[in-house]
Amino acid sequence: MKSAGSIVLYFFLLSLAGYSQNFPKQEIVTKKMNELMRSSDLPAVVAIAVNKKGQRITYAFGKAVWTEDTKVTPQHIFRIYSMTKLVTSVAAMQLVEQGKIKLDDDLSVLLPEMAKIPILKDGQLITAKK
Structure with missing residues (x-):
């Protein structure tokens, strides 16, 4: 679960960025999260960060159902x-x-x-x- 902790830590730090002027771009977050997920044992992740200005970054990775090829989206209910x-x-x-x-x-x-x-x-x- 070391990699799961890295993912949680990354999104925690991303949420702190919401309080600063430098909210990261979607592409940067997606690239970093893809790197983390490739080394993770988590089957799927959906994460959302919003800053005070209402800017939002979403990330989804993995399958919605383990036995199917449907990709998970931020709209899925867990x-x-x-x-x-x-x-x-x-x-x-x-x-x-x-x-x-x-x-x-x-x-x-x-x-x-x-x-x-x-x-x-x-x-x-x-x-x-x-």
Whole structure:
């Protein structure tokens, strides 16, 4: 999954470019993403980046259905499984940004009902960094 991480990192950096004056051209993004996808184990990717001015770059690579030759497009709908951790992580990081919680806060204070569940045998406290 090293190459998948590279792809995510590239689009994260691309999204940051949306805040600057230098939004990359579609051709440059397509070329770089094609390079990354050729070395990736991902079967397909659809990614979109939009800046504050509404400029948009889209990228699609791979098959829409593994057993068919139909190419995936930005209009395809994907099933997204197990989003709970992602949504919870984003919400927690927003609370950190707002200063309402810290990454080192004791989780038993934040979620007292979880403190009663015996998970660790050695009794060490759990923080968001562990």
